[in-house]
Amino acid sequence: MRNGRVQYYAAKRGGSGLLVVSALGHLYSLTQVGGGWTYPVYEMKWVPASQVNRANKRVNAYIETISALSKGVDRFVSACDYDQEGSLIAYNVLRYAVGDHSLANSRRMLYSTLTRRDLADSWENMEPTLDYPVIAAGKTRHEVDWLFGINLSRALTLAVRKTSGAKKTLSIGRVQGPTLSFVKEREAVIRGYVPVPYWRVYVETIVAGETIPMEYEKKRLEREVEARELASECRGRDGKVVDVGKRSERLLPPPPFNLGDLQREAYRVFKVSPTGTLRAAEKLYLGTYISYPRTSSQRLPPTLDIRGILEQLSEQRAYSKHAEELLKRKSLRPRQGNKNDPAHPAIHPTGAKPRRLKEDEANIYDLIVKRFLSCLGRPAVKEKIDAEVDVNGHSFYMRGVKTTKKGWLDAYAPYVEDKEMLLPEIEPGVVVPVTKFSTRRGYTRPPKRYNPSSLLRQMESHEIGTKATRANIIDTLYRRGYLTGKRITATDLGLRIAETLEGYCPSILSVETTRELEASLDEIQVGEKSPEEVVEGVKEALTPILAQFKESEGEIGAAIAEAVAEGPAEEEPCLTDCRVCGRERSGDSVYCERHQAAYGSLEESYPRWRRALGLSWKEYLGKVNKISGTGMWVKEVINDILSGS
Numbered sequence: 001m002r003n004g005r006v007q008y009y010a011a012k013r014g015g016s017g018l019l020v021v022s023a024l025g026h027l028y029s030l031t032q033v034g035g036g037w038t039y040p041v042y043e044m045k046w047v048p049a050s051q052v053n054r055a056n057k058r059v060n061a062y063i064e065t066i067s068a069l070s071k072g073v074d075r076f077v078s079a080c081d082y083d084q085e086g087s088l089i090a091y092n093v094l095r096y097a098v099g100d101h102s103l104a105n106s107r108r109m110l111y112s113t114l115t116r117r118d119l120a121d122s123w124e125n126m127e128p129t130l131d132y133p134v135i136a137a138g139k140t141r142h143e144v145d146w147l148f149g150i151n152l153s154r155a156l157t158l159a160v161r162k163t164s165g166a167k168k169t170l171s172i173g174r175v176q177g178p179t180l181s182f183v184k185e186r187e188a189v190i191r192g193y194v195p196v197p198y199w200r201v202y203v204e205t206i207v208a209g210e211t212i213p214m215e216y217e218k219k220r221l222e223r224e225v226e227a228r229e230l231a232s233e234c235r236g237r238d239g240k241v242v243d244v245g246k247r248s249e250r251l252l253p254p255p256p257f258n259l260g261d262l263q264r265e266a267y268r269v270f271k272v273s274p275t276g277t278l279r280a281a282e283k284l285y286l287g288t289y290i291s292y293p294r295t296s297s298q299r300l301p302p303t304l305d306i307r308g309i310l311e312q313l314s315e316q317r318a319y320s321k322h323a324e325e326l327l328k329r330k331s332l333r334p335r336q337g338n339k340n341d342p343a344h345p346a347i348h349p350t351g352a353k354p355r356r357l358k359e360d361e362a363n364i365y366d367l368i369v370k371r372f373l374s375c376l377g378r379p380a381v382k383e384k385i386d387a388e389v390d391v392n393g394h395s396f397y398m399r400g401v402k403t404t405k406k407g408w409l410d411a412y413a414p415y416v417e418d419k420e421m422l423l424p425e426i427e428p429g430v431v432v433p434v435t436k437f438s439t440r441r442g443y444t445r446p447p448k449r450y451n452p453s454s455l456l457r458q459m460e461s462h463e464i465g466t467k468a469t470r471a472n473i474i475d476t477l478y479r480r481g482y483l484t485g486k487r488i489t490a491t492d493l494g495l496r497i498a499e500t501l502e503g504y505c506p507s508i509l510s511v512e513t514t515r516e517l518e519a520s521l522d523e524i525q526v527g528e529k530s531p532e533e534v535v536e537g538v539k540e541a542l543t544p545i546l547a548q549f550k551e552s553e554g555e556i557g558a559a560i561a562e563a564v565a566e567g568p569a570e571e572e573p574c575l576t577d578c579r580v581c582g583r584e585r586s587g588d589s590v591y592c593e594r595h596q597a598a599y600g601s602l603e604e605s606y607p608r609w610r611r612a613l614g615l616s617w618k619e620y621l622g623k624v625n626k627i628s629g630t631g632m633w634v635k636e637v638i639n640d641i642l643s644g645s
């Protein structure tokens, strides 16, 4: 049935009439009580989302429909996704679109898949009331994020506007701050990086007619002389096998996916971004093909009908072979991971056969099913061989790897990384010739830039954000122009914001502040902390930060404004400017903080270069300047030094 543009359903069950109507995500948003574009603001209220952002005007039709349909209804059931967001969506709808009186007559359905069976089950066994602790945690998360977001964003924007007149709106949030800070720190290391040289040896031998590579006992040599000596002592000589070690290694199946693991694996094998993976998984969930994807659990509950799922999967040609093999077993026990989630099990297929999937969705589905089949599989066994070869007193190693039992690896193909290196039979005492010996100079590399997947893992390991929001936060930082590129680079604006906040109010960027707050939200969800206490705590924490911000508005604005301005600021060079970039000098250095740090790395790495190649300071600078791994700020400093002399 329809009410204007909103579709709803009417049905009968157990003798009573049922009306089923959906929301459209959040129908209500937080807004400021009273006017004025200033800060601090601490008073907020929930209003229809269309009042906060005109782009949301579609919510009005839903609010009107729900409100109209609720007349004469005597019981309400919240059947939104079972998590903080879903619980809060239903609560706000009941409170504001229906009215407070409905809360006492409301119940909650809990489920993890949308299959007919699970929904019927959850209808029969619904909770007698709404899930208030979960609602409270969700509501507090929104309120706290609103308090941080609105105050800090206004503070930043006003600081820049007052100093430079620039109109750009800047923003930063509670989880965005520390995430931006991760990227900034990495960026600073990369731009300030000074590579150092090393030498590697490449050695080959021939055993039973086969060419086999050998590794030297040291992966890297630090001095050129050392590499030359080793070459003259080993090139063209014979070596003798002195020891052959064999060991077999059991490779346990992987646990089933939680959202983070799925996002990482999808990025590894398909290069799909974490948000793209979440979007595809959400589609698969709505199609009833997989269980609820926003879960942190790596466990499948004993109540899950694994046999039933396998029977259904065996009807899909791609999975029939492995599903049937598993069905022959007497007992099926999945490998369980350590992480648990009280609301949902690990992501698993329901068995329902998908239809008309888009490419990303089909890929993600295949990955989820194969992971599910793998976690029920037997361990794989690999045999590893290390043969030690003595050449003129130096140790070299031949290394072999052979998979002797494929186990779960078979079900996970082609997503498994399985490298083999087969060795011929080797016994101690055998003499093997060094048929090839070469040394190559290399340079150490700066740490890798984050990609969306590794940045997500970094957030996860520091427990900031939630499984449902992390991917979005990274997207937001891109949208605001703080990050760019698939191999993530901080933009000039992103760097300046992070550097400035670090200088004036470091707690906004600190992982601890954010993590403590996440912990408090978890405590609300289990009923151990009151929402009021947490929100009041946040207001108290923000007050001194915002006061400090106001006090330093001029400096903060000036530091960021240049990155916001259309072109470079026209200013007379002045004695207190960095010799390279014109930013403010650091202490009594002739450079700013960035370039002073780069100069520091140059000084620090010089002794290693002198030892390795015996270069003078000038020769060293010239050499480092030509290497691709050398950081941008380092090259700028080198050019400054070389041009000044």
Ligand SMILES: [Zn+2]
Pocket (backbone or CB within 6 Å): 578, 579, 580, 581, 582, 583, 591, 592, 593, 594, 595
């Ligand atoms: Zn500088």
